[in-house]
Amino acid sequence: MNKPTSEQAVQFLVQLQRLLTEVQFVATYKYALLMALADISVEAGNDSLDTLTIQTKDIAEKIIQYYWRQCSPYPGEKLCVFRQNIGKEAAIIRLVKSAKAKFEGSLTEACRSRSDWTKLLTEVDRIVRVMPLWKLQTVGKQRLDFLYENLDHGTSITLKPGIACCFRKFHGLVGELVRGAWSRYVRRFNQDILGDVSDLQEFMFGSERAELSMVAPVLREVQEGRCFYCERALQKSSAHIDHFIPWSRYPVDLGHNFVLAHQSCNSSKSDRLAATNHLEKWSNVMARYAAPLKSEFDRRDIICDLGTSVRITRWAYQQTFESGGLTWSSGNNLLPLEPGWGELLSKVHLQ
Numbered sequence: 001m002n003k004p005t006s007e008q009a010v011q012f013l014v015q016l017q018r019l020l021t022e023v024q025f026v027a028t029y030k031y032a033l034l035m036a037l038a039d040i041s042v043e044a045g046n047d048s049l050d051t052l053t054i055q056t057k058d059i060a061e062k063i064i065q066y067y068w069r070q071c072s073p074y075p076g077e078k079l080c081v082f083r084q085n086i087g088k089e090a091a092i093i094r095l096v097k098s099a100k101a102k103f104e105g106s107l108t109e110a111c112r113s114r115s116d117w118t119k120l121l122t123e124v125d126r127i128v129r130v131m132p133l134w135k136l137q138t139v140g141k142q143r144l145d146f147l148y149e150n151l152d153h154g155t156s157i158t159l160k161p162g163i164a165c166c167f168r169k170f171h172g173l174v175g176e177l178v179r180g181a182w183s184r185y186v187r188r189f190n191q192d193i194l195g196d197v198s199d200l201q202e203f204m205f206g207s208e209r210a211e212l213s214m215v216a217p218v219l220r221e222v223q224e225g226r227c228f229y230c231e232r233a234l235q236k237s238s239a240h241i242d243h244f245i246p247w248s249r250y251p252v253d254l255g256h257n258f259v260l261a262h263q264s265c266n267s268s269k270s271d272r273l274a275a276t277n278h279l280e281k282w283s284n285v286m287a288r289y290a291a292p293l294k295s296e297f298d299r300r301d302i303i304c305d306l307g308t309s310v311r312i313t314r315w316a317y318q319q320t321f322e323s324g325g326l327t328w329s330s331g332n333n334l335l336p337l338e339p340g341w342g343e344l345l346s347k348v349h350l351q
Helices: 006-022 029-044 056-070 091-102 107-112 114-130 163-169 171-189 200-205 209-222 263-269 276-299 306-323 341-347
Strands: 052-055 156-159 239-243 258-262 326-330 333-336
Touching: 006 029, 006 163, 006 171, 029 052, 029 056, 029 114, 029 163, 029 171, 029 306, 052 056, 056 091, 056 114, 056 200, 091 107, 091 114, 107 114, 156 163, 163 171, 163 306, 171 200, 209 239, 209 258, 209 276, 239 263, 258 263, 263 326, 276 306, 276 326, 276 341, 306 341
Parallel strands: none
Antiparallel strands: 052 156, 239 258, 326 333
16 A cells, blocks of 8 residues: 655645644634544545545534534633634634534534534535635645645545545644644633633643543443453442543544543553553454443433544554554553454444
8 A cells, every 4th residue: 555755744744834834824713624634534534645535514513523612611710712713703613602502512412403413514614615625725825735726616625645644644743733723822812811821722622521420330331340451340439431542642532432440550551552452352342332332322412433433443553553652451561563453343343
């Protein structure tokens, strides 16, 4: 399988850095667009020189998810929603704020209301196609067009050969660059709200961990009251919700990515991928319990998508395998991936 050369990969990062440092952003839409392209590349692309066609409605859906968290009032003295543009309130912010208020903060409930969700998605899609999509790659009067061709119209874009692969390969770095630039922009225009606080990125992009407590009873039943990793009995006070694919690797909360673990196992694993034996166990659980888990997640308003979770898992392990990285087994024990790790995921039957 042909992949981008080292020179092409470096050029990708150089051009991306130009977008983040030279483009004059009047709103944060372009940051959201870049994050959407990176995330969709992980979920739908592959590690080759292939192009990747992306529908603008899929970009719009990602952007709604990013802004959903950020449309909560920042818990400072003024309790205000961040300004994310120059001038009057950005249209996407207004739409997402309205939807969030209607559904009392529940993105899952908003998605379930077919008519409301379709209306919101259609309106955000229209804004994406007018505002950031065809302007993202313009620096001054120069058009870079290194990500996709600027057609100035249409309901889809096609990432150029190797771009999706670069987004996948450098996903962590791209995320750090974009989130850093985005938070600096927000700090610049919200200094009266923020003051000297240092937790801005956590508020804007952190996990909604307060909601994860609802997952514990479901996982406890599936895992028969045992830690997912060491398989010893779990006491209620020592049980922690762990992201099987670490949040630092791919910052999205999806139900099938959660496991219940001892605090000590969770801390030891930290931001590492779990070893092959744990991957096999996760695959077995998904093969056996995916449907009942989905039912329970839906009942508790926990967003889940098994197909996406499996694709993200395969991507994360593929990246580690290709780089010769080590995985966590237990305590301080780190191991390389065993041959055939990829076959373990094939037993998960996607609906």
